[in-house]
Amino acid sequence: MIDWNKIDTVLLDMDGTLLDKHHDDHLWEFLVPEAYARMHGIAIEQATKELKIKYSSAKGTMLWSDMNHWSKETGTDIRKLRENAKHLIQVHPHTIRFLEFLRTRKKKVFLVTAAPMDDVEFKLTNAELKEYFDAIYSQIEINLPKESPKFWRTLQKLIDYDPDTTLLAEDNENILEAAKLSGIKHLVFKKASNSQKPPKELINQKNTAMTEIHHFDEIIPR
Numbered sequence: 001m002i003d004w005n006k007i008d009t010v011l012l013d014m015d016g017t018l019l020d021k022h023h024d025d026h027l028w029e030f031l032v033p034e035a036y037a038r039m040h041g042i043a044i045e046q047a048t049k050e051l052k053i054k055y056s057s058a059k060g061t062m063l064w065s066d067m068n069h070w071s072k073e074t075g076t077d078i079r080k081l082r083e084n085a086k087h088l089i090q091v092h093p094h095t096i097r098f099l100e101f102l103r104t105r106k107k108k109v110f111l112v113t114a115a116p117m118d119d120v121e122f123k124l125t126n127a128e129l130k131e132y133f134d135a136i137y138s139q140i141e142i143n144l145p146k147e148s149p150k151f152w153r154t155l156q157k158l159i160d161y162d163p164d165t166t167l168l169a170e171d172n173e174n175i176l177e178a179a180k181l182s183g184i185k186h187l188v189f190k191k192a193s194n195s196q197k198p199p200k201e202l203i204n205q206k207n208t209a210m211t212e213i214h215h216f217d218e219i220i221p222r
């Protein structure tokens, strides 16, 4: 269990951590390949294969969440396709109760996301989560990927948090590792990222000191 008396700043990822990643996965793994196949006159299997290669070459870089890049790269209108998956923007179970708990305990709460600000705005408005954050930071504005320890050191200068009393919750193990290297002490790995897929497992054995949860009710004191 987390000792909440020792924590004063909470950094939260958005997609897969607070929100069900089903929305994003449906967009990138189904709607985009479908539109890409139509655009290029190829089979959906071929489109999926080609896109997988494009996606994996951008993993962990600034291109990953750059919608303009992907619209250009795929010849599809990603923002328009995103509209078609709007109904899948869902808050994970116990998220609101967790955010309410943080507010009651007067923690400083920041949303720290790879997503561009217009995507954050689109999702938080649909999910009605906006009111819970002291501020929102996107890696696009900081111009470094969250997978880089440098991102976290830059964020620390902006927010002025004490890494010893800061907690980060994330569904991406590589990002947690980068935050750990930058000195953030309390790390929570959110295993249940997409409600339609099995929970993730930590791959690096050295990361077992991270707190693993399926949902936030597991770290709200009774």
Ligand SMILES: [Mg+2]
Pocket: 013, 014, 015, 016, 017, 170, 171, 172
């Ligand atoms: Mg995430």
